Amino acid sequence: MEKILTKQTFPQWIEKLKSYTIYAPVKDEGHWSYEILEDAASISPEYPNAVESPKKIIFPQREILFDFGSQENTGVAVNENLPAEQPTVIFGVRPCDAKALTLTDKVFSGDFEDPYYWKRRNAAVLVGLACNTPPSPNCFCLSVNGSPFSKEGLDVLLTDLGDAYFVEVLTEKGEQLVGAAGNLFSDTPDKTKSEVKKLRTEAEKKITRQVKDADRIPAKLKEIFDEPFWEDEALGCIRCGICTYLCPTCHCFDINDEVASNSPLKGKRVRTWDNCQFPDFTMHSSGHNPRPDKASRLRQRISHKYNYFVELYNEYQCTGCGRCIDKCPVGIDIIEVLNKVNEYGA
């Protein structure tokens, strides 16, 4: 289903979605961030992309898995703490970030479905905003089977036409959302389609950064696993972890106990994001560390995204959002690294 929604009536649509918790990019001290929307009028299509992807809404940086405490008969009582199934709309999701969630879905499925992830994921409706202008100079979605107008993983895709949005309703969840205020949406004039196509072609032209021959990279990564290449590339790394923290596809986590009282015992088991760039991520309690240096950890980050994940799921675990390049304090640039991987030894 394709519709038109004028920008003027856009806030009225939001008003109709009272039963949902609504997240949208909000500008705070110069940074765009997905926050719960307080005022429909404050929603703006003018943002590039949020510093952190909407991953944090579905898979929060810290969450309580369960509470535990002393109990007379069994010694310890465990109380599961699953998130509520609160219908949620996330507005302004960039196509790369929507695609990223489809990749994370794969990790949290399989033999063991992750109920914490899926409670939030199933309750979320993703309303995308096509990138008429690439949000970052380091965007490279075209190299990894993405596009600034990709619909993958979205329920609704909006395209900014100036005074109005072109609204593509892509799923049943999307239909419900648009159906909540059906009268606000009008039919699409014939010329709109060609207008959108033109916007798309122009947007794609503006993406200048490129990973060349990405399909050759998985095999090449295997080939150069033991090469000194990785030491050179990782030399500048200061192990800050911003690359994986901001990555919309990184999902690694830690589980720890937080104790409020020892006697009687009372505490929580907590899951938090973790980071493969940190030395203790893989360190055994004996002190032995299978990935003992920056080189092996950079190699892990790149190999996971461009080799292991491809082997497991036949997709790159990278959507070309460019955040890890934008924010790396020492200029480690995944596009450059990948292009060098391809050229290595050639």
Add this chain to the structure above:
Amino acid sequence: MEHNEYIPKPAKLISIKEEVGGARAIKTFRTQFIDEHSFSHQCGQCAMLSVFGKGEAMISISSSPLQKDYHQFSILKTGRVTSALHEMVEGDTIGIRGPYGNHFPIDEWKGKNLVFIGGGIGLAPIWSVLQTALGKKEDYGELTLFYGSRTSKDQVFREELKELKKKMTVHLSVDVEEPGWQEFVGFVPANIKDKAPNPENTITVTCGPPIMIKFAILALQEFGFKDEQLYTTVENKMKCGIGKCGRCNIGPHYVCKDGPVYSWAELKNLPQEY
């Protein structure tokens, strides 16, 4: 209610036995679930043990699946959780989830000779498969155990090893000479070379420190053992146990779910990140 794999099931410590004292203390814990709970494991699988308030650690199940009365874990005191476990007393409650991982393909090994090679606490994962083979002795050929420890005081299952000698061939070793020691002195790979096991129709299972595994496998290869005849277990740091938290991987393999049991034919092709 949907299944939540992160929730541990409460279990009582029904017995605690000190195997080794001192700085590298080892204790053997037997557990029983408090509520009816189906937990049937296979040889080589692991379980995530919780000490509530301290966290979780992945531990190999050292009892045989044939043992239905309890589950057994032999644990070296080394990190936060295992140190807390060593402080616990009989009757205390821990949490258990699992079992996790793959297992030794013992059904495929029927009719074959089995050589078990353990070093230190590495006897724990072997113990499950060894007891199972002993329990179904008629299914297997000759059973042999090589077991080495730093000193005789560092041996686990010391009493059980004495009993074991009546049932199968046992080659013990200690790393350095000590008064009263009658058996082999030296590292496990040297003991293997000394006893020269025959590769014909034989499967080997090696568990222990990575360096011991490496040299034990080299020693076995010298006698003509093929990669498919050499089995070992791998361990890496784990948090979730279900292939999601992302730290125990060796290439695309998650040791928690795709391991811990590997044949050398598989392991030799994976990156050496263990």
